[in-house]
Amino acid sequence: MTFAAKHAALILSAFLASGLSYSQAEHVDQQDRQPNIVLILADDLGFSDTAPYGSEVNTPNISALADMGVQFTNYHTAATCAPSRAMLLTGVDSHRNGVPNIPETIPPEQKRFPHYQGTLDPKIDTVANILNSVGYHTYIAGKWHLGNTPEKLPSQRGFDRSFALGATGSDNWEDRPYLPISDRAEWFADGKAAKLPEKFYSSEFLVDKTIEFIDSNAQDKKPFFAYIPFQAVHIPVQAPQEFIDKYDEVYRDGWQALREARQAKLKALGLIPNDSNMVRMSTMGDWDAQTEEQKRYQAKRMAVYAGMIDAMDFHIGRLITHLKSIGEFDNTVFIFTSDNGSEATGENNARDLYGRLVMKFLGYRNDYETLGLKGSMNVIGPSFASAAASPLAYYKFYAGEGGMRVPLIIAGKPLQRPEKKVSNSFSFVTDITPTIIDIAGAEFSSKSKELVSGRSLLPVVKGDIEHTYGPNDSIGYELGGNAALFRGDYKLVKVSGKIADDQWHLYNIVNDPGETVDLRATLPERYALMLNEYQQYAKDNNVLDMPTGYDHERQGIINGINTRLPNLRLYVSIIVGVLILFALTTIVRARRRYK
Incomplete structure (x- = not known):
């Protein structure tokens, strides 16, 4: 029986057993929702x-x-x-x-x-x-960041009412972006572009x-159902x-x-x-x-x-x-x-x-x-x-x-x-x-x-159970080359990026939440098992390899420039081509001069 059904059954039995007045029954009806x-x-x-x-x-x-x-x-x-x-x-x-x-x-x-x-x-x-x-009535007020074209906004994804930020973030005091990659903060009210009031704090x-x-x-x-994704x-x-x-x-x-x-x-x-x-x-x-x-x-x-x-x-x-x-x-x-x-x-x-x-x-x-x-x-x-x-x-x-x-x-x-x-x-x-x-x-x-x-x-x-996942259940994860697999009290993890070593490590995150003691060498069988399970997770979920040298900050800058100046690569290619052509022409002329 679902939680809501059990709740309703308890209310109904209490009502029948006590002979409640009309006003009391009205209160029960409210609780029965x-x-x-x-x-x-x-x-x-x-x-x-x-x-x-x-x-x-x-x-x-x-x-x-x-x-x-x-x-x-x-x-x-x-x-x-x-x-x-x-x-x-x-x-x-x-x-x-x-x-x-x-x-x-x-x-x-x-x-x-x-x-x-x-x-x-x-x-x-x-x-x-x-x-x-x-x-249910369904509402969202806050950051969405899952698509900002009309068909991808909350108004088309099950929300009755919405005032949503389509972008990654925005200023908290006024209607302007916090990054120089867009012209507006990308707020939308019930699916339509909206402006913030003059007096505003997010x-x-x-x-x-x-x-x-x-x-x-x-x-x-x-x-x-009210979803409030704050900017804070x-x-x-x-x-x-x-x-x-x-x-x-x-x-x-x-x-x-x-x-x-x-x-x-x-x-x-x-x-x-x-x-x-x-x-x-x-x-x-x-x-x-x-x-x-x-x-x-x-x-x-x-x-x-x-x-x-x-x-x-x-x-x-x-x-x-x-x-x-x-x-x-x-x-x-x-x-x-x-x-x-x-x-x-x-x-x-x-x-x-x-x-x-x-x-x-x-x-x-x-x-x-x-x-x-x-x-x-x-x-x-x-x-x-x-x-x-x-x-x-x-x-x-x-x-x-x-x-x-x-x-x-x-x-x-x-x-x-x-x-x-x-x-x-x-x-x-x-x-x-x-x-x-x-x-x-x-x-x-x-x-x-x-x-x-x-x-x-x-x-x-x-309080019906202590743990949602058993000791042999595994949960995989990957984002931008960073990867992990959780199994019981353990976490297999690879931290990638300019401040990490891009190597697999094994930790008991219940006893050691700070990830200070690498157990890879002391628990080789568990390490091998969890690595195999991660590889299966990556295969089952079609996880793509990151390009060599990927860095999320650098890629963000490149993507931002491309968003702001979509023809920048074309312009750069033309300029490089002209420079190469000029260099080749100069070399040919120099050779002819010295023949």
Whole structure:
């Protein structure tokens, strides 16, 4: 029996046994409805960036959700945004749903294949399609990033109402892109190009839109599914001044001290083993080598980041308050997570080449006094990104735990949990849609069932079982040459890129979440078994090899230039051809002259 059916049966038996009055029966009817579901997705939020996961950042509303539900400590997602969002909303592996990588970094050698387009395959059902078919209102307010042509927008993918960002990101204060590869921020309202209001801050606006959508259909008493993919804390990192000010003195001890403090807090909370260690990232700079002025500036960058998380939590609280005021809170399940680990764009030098180029093309500034405010470009760089992912290794784009392991909280009164629970059950991003479908009492179509690889986490949430996956179940993963296979407590991983060795390693990520002890030599049979299983996964899912020398940052720049100047290659070819012809002509003339 499904969760919703069991819930309905309990309500019905209680009603028949007690002889309730009409007004009481009306209340029962409200409880008998399928539960509302709110899916909250942070952007580039590190594993330890919220208070329930060891952060110093003030997140009382996220903490309250953790206190009334299940907090997962071993949940994994793709290491970058579009693939994780596609899997989150379908339950289908990224190499089968059309989004194996973000479109901005797919090399041309792969782009010619239909399953490497970086946009969601229209033949695959989204969770919104399925919920819509069983009577749910479906809403999205926030970043989509799964296709921005009319037929690929949320309005054509099962969402009744939408205010969505088609691009990889955008400014948080105004209607403009944060990268010089497009002319507009690519916001769409119900499938049509839209402009933002003059008074705008992303987290506030997205919650306002969600409340507007919910209220527009409140009278019909149908359940709703609200998907809120925030821009926080994607670059540009920006926040209102009152939130930044809270953290003015918090980060003066630097990134390594922060990384260590969060590790200690996670141990005290019992979320990681007391005897676990962490690596020192090669990209983490020497805080003591910074001048006092540099330390002050670096601390401010992180204060803005903390303020942005705090502001997101504040606006989540506004949504919760509104649901309570309209009598829907008690019938709502909340799922909170992040699309990937922390973002390390930019160098530790706050005024690096990337920042100067963006400011030059888009008119941003990065002075200390206005950092994080309207018109300001801010990133935290790899050192503070390592602290945001503490105690894990690596961050966004990379298959280390810091790129893939993120918070997951599932909470709400309809789940009937008597007390908070912490679960170390392995879970993966493809599990979210099956979980939502299970909570709603819906079913996948026969077509979807064949493709969906995820499993419902509801039995773990309800306490029926401890683990969703058994010790012999394996889950494969690949993105941009980074690869992994999870099996039981173990992870086989190959981290690729300019800061990695591109070699396979084996870790016990339950005992050693920091990936500090490579077990490849000590467990050769397990290593061979898991490598064979990964190779089978890659074959079954048609995973393509990366071109030699692939680098996601360089490819992103090349693709951006090609997007901005589609005829650039033709112009370059013509110029090179003319130069070669000129050189050959000169050589021929010189030879004739000396004959």
